[in-house]
Amino acid sequence: MKLEDLKNPSMIKNYSKSELEGLAEDIRTFLIEKLSETGGHLGPNLGVVELTLALHYLFDSPKDKFIWDVGHQAYVHKILTGRAGQFDRLRQYKGLCGFPKRNESEHDVWETGHSSTSLSAAMGMATARDIKGTDDKVVAIIGDGALTGGIALEALNHIGHEQKDLIVILNDNEMSIAPNVGALHNVLGRLRTAxxxxxxxxxxxxxxxxxxxxxxxxxxxxxxxxxxxxxxxVSGIFFEELGFTYLGPVDGHDLDDLMENLKYAKKTSGPVLIHVLTKKGKGYEPAENDAKGTWHGLGPYKIESGEVVSKPGPPSYSSVFAETLKTIARTDKRIVGITAAMPGGTKLDSFAKEFPERMFDVGIAEQHATTMAGGLATQGLKPVFAVYSTFLQRGYDQVVHDICRQNLNVVFAVDRAGLVGADGETHQGVFDISYLRHLPNMKILNPKDENELQHMIYTATQYDGGPIAVRYPRGNGYGIKMDEQLKMLPIGKWETLQEGHDACILTFSTMIPVAEEAVRQLSTQGLSVKIVNANSVKPLDEEFLLELATLNIPVLTLEEAALQGGFGSAVLEFFHDKGYHNMEITRMGIPDYFIEHGSVPELLEEVGLTSAGVAEQMLKLLPRKQQRA
Structure with a gap:
């Protein structure tokens, strides 16, 4: 039977062990072939093939609930629940989502993308089951890396206290995106050898x-x-002391071992934790031997050689950030780097090699990372927390309460700001301006290119007036010439990139090239439009805005970020508060809905953030000028 013919998991219920093993091999071959074209999270999924088969063989989804933590490892689940035929469009625009998606299948009961949420969700579902008096099973599958998240430990504590009938599968492959850190990792190490x-x-x-x-x-x-x-x-009987029946360690690639322990767990009352040992990338040598995390999630690759298909180009913004930080740290001993389990993604792994005593990977613990940075700052050091925009959300209370309230000198290097593409709505970095700009003492900077980024990082590390966020996009810079000498930039002073007298576009970062192309199009119709690099979202350049108000021309704000509460809102608020109620201001940005997966150009087209969209909006602002032209 072809995998595309698998319509639901009931079709494998009568398989023999040899048939299940054959199906496992077919699934691995399928994933290796399909992901070589589309890219995706290969390593995590190759590691859970037998585990997912055993779960669907012994349980009855969707009556029984499977909650996949993070969701990187849900591809096998998607295949067994009738979606193999959609893998040609995996993570592509309007195609199959790379994470569990409730509106995609009744078998996806919980949507993920961020880490460590499965146990809390499972507790909620098990509680609801008991209130309703049904008999469904609830199974949470969580990785050893995700278990370092504070919310996961909170949930373990609550589940153990309530003694709910609930099964937790601890998928222990000894590696998440980056090598795991922390005392809990050491506990698991002892359990593995017990x-x-x-x-x-x-x-x-x-x-x-x-x-x-x-x-x-x-x-x-x-x-x-x-x-x-x-x-x-068992040295460190951690889970039993929390109230769980601990089973394991179990060989996650041995169907007999898995089946035996899952059957035992089904019959056991109260919470059960099955400690399953798996091999990330199992069945594909390049992924099995991956020490850098390359095969966790990647783009297209060549199956035979394992060579990742990549186009040469300018350095990434992340690389420019990390190289700049190293340069500064060589002379500024106050600099300390912090990451929350993303040293590779943020490129701070190179900083760690040069300054191991000043680099801290705290695991999946953004709350702790933020407050730890605050503690460092109180002692005169200059902590730089490099974090994806979407993950900084996880430490929001700490940003408010511990950093901004105390006005501490913490630098937030906000990576992946803006649309990120294939990872979709859970990872789009479009909310950070809205949730940071209203915080007292916070400053927010946005570079127009990689050269301005290096100067902004230098400026942020030398700034001693409180917290400051430098947000930059995913991907490569433009390949422009880099200044050899780092310099301080004036915070809150914008740069006019192009003069114009009919209208003005206020924008920053990735939208500057879009604005420039739109203005070129408008110039053919006789329109003269000013373009301003509003590289400081907070503070605004109030002096410039007051001068702009005297010109009495339409203003368009343009941002690759949420419209509500964003940069455009800040400009509107400024003019309103200053009494300029007749200013003609139009805002363009990310509308009020979650943007799903697809390539960044496709997503920008969807929301109208293109040169054609900007030009069209400007023509609406200048109808009389258009008619005269």
Whole structure:
């Protein structure tokens, strides 16, 4: 049977073990071939093939609920639930989502993209089941990296306290996007080497039962022996102390081992944690041997050689940031780098090699990273927290309460600001301006190119007036000449890129080339439009805006960010508060809905942030001029 003919998981219920093993090989071949064309999260999915098969074989989705943490590893689940035929359009515009998606299938019961949420969601579903009096099973599948997230530990604590019937699969491949860090990782390391804990525990219980019960003293002694041997058998009996029945470690690529433990878990009352050991990238040598995290998520590649297909080009914004920070750190001993499990993505891995004593990867713990940065700042150091825009959301209360309220000198290097493309709505970095700009003491800068970025990073690290965010897009710069000497930029002073007298476009970052092309189109119709690089969203260049108000020309604000509460809103607020109620101002940006996956040009086309869209909007602002032309 072709994988495309698999319409639902019930079709594999009667498979023999050999048929399931054959299906596992077919799925691996399918994923390797399909993702070589589309790109995607290959390594995580190759690692969970047998686990996903065993789950769908023994449980009844969608009645039984599977909650996939992060969602990087849900491709096999999608294949088994009838979506193999859609993989040619994986992560492409209007195509198959790379994460679980509720409106895509009834088998996707929880949407993910950010880490560590599965256990809380599972607790909610198990509680709802008990309130409604149904008998469905709830299974959360979480990786060892995601378990470092604070919300996951909060959920473990609550689940153990409530003693809900719930199964947690700890998918332990010893590597998330980056090598795992923290004491919990060390606990798992000890558990991995502890052998078959469940079997040893059962043998111990049988031994205790043979002790004659001649009274309470002997019984109490037996229990003490049991507890002592339990701690002897497993160093760091973490999960059992939280209230879980711990099963494992289990070979995540051995169907018999998986089936045996899953059956046992189904029959066990209360919360159960199955510790499953898997190999990330299993079945494809380049992915299995990946030490850098390349095969976690990537673009197209050549199957035979494992060579990733990439186009040569200018350095990425992330690389420019990291190289600039290293340059500054060589003379400024205050500089400290922080990342939340993304040293490779933020390019701070190179900073870590040169300054290991000043680089901290805190794991998937953005809240902790933010407040830790604040603690460093109180002692005169200059912490730089490099974080994707979408992940900074996870530390929002700490930004407000611990950083801005105390006006601490923390630099937020906000990577992936703007649309990111194939990862879709969970990763689009379009909300950070709206959730940062209204915070007292916060400054927000946006470079127009990679050269301005290096100067902004230098400016931010030398600025001692409180928190400052430098936000820059995913992808490569423009290949422009880089200044050899770093310099301070005036914060809150904009740059006029092109003069004009009929209208003005206020914009920044990736929208500058869009504005420039639109103005070229408008010039053919006799229109003269000013373009301003509004590289400081907060503070605004108030002096410039007051001068602009005297010109009495239409103003268009243009941003690759959420319209509501964004840069354009700030400009509107300024003119309103200053009494310029007759200013003609139009805003363009990301509308009020979640932007799904697709290439960035396709997404910009969808929301009208193109040169043609800008030119059309300007013509609406200048109808009389257009008619005269």
């Amino acid at each position: 052998g078959k804990y469940k079997k040893a525990k059962e043998e111990l219980e049988q031994l205790i039962k043979k002790i004659p019960a001649f009274g309470g003293k002997i019984a109490a002694t037996a229990e003490r022996v049991k507890d002592s041997l339990k701690y002897l058998l």
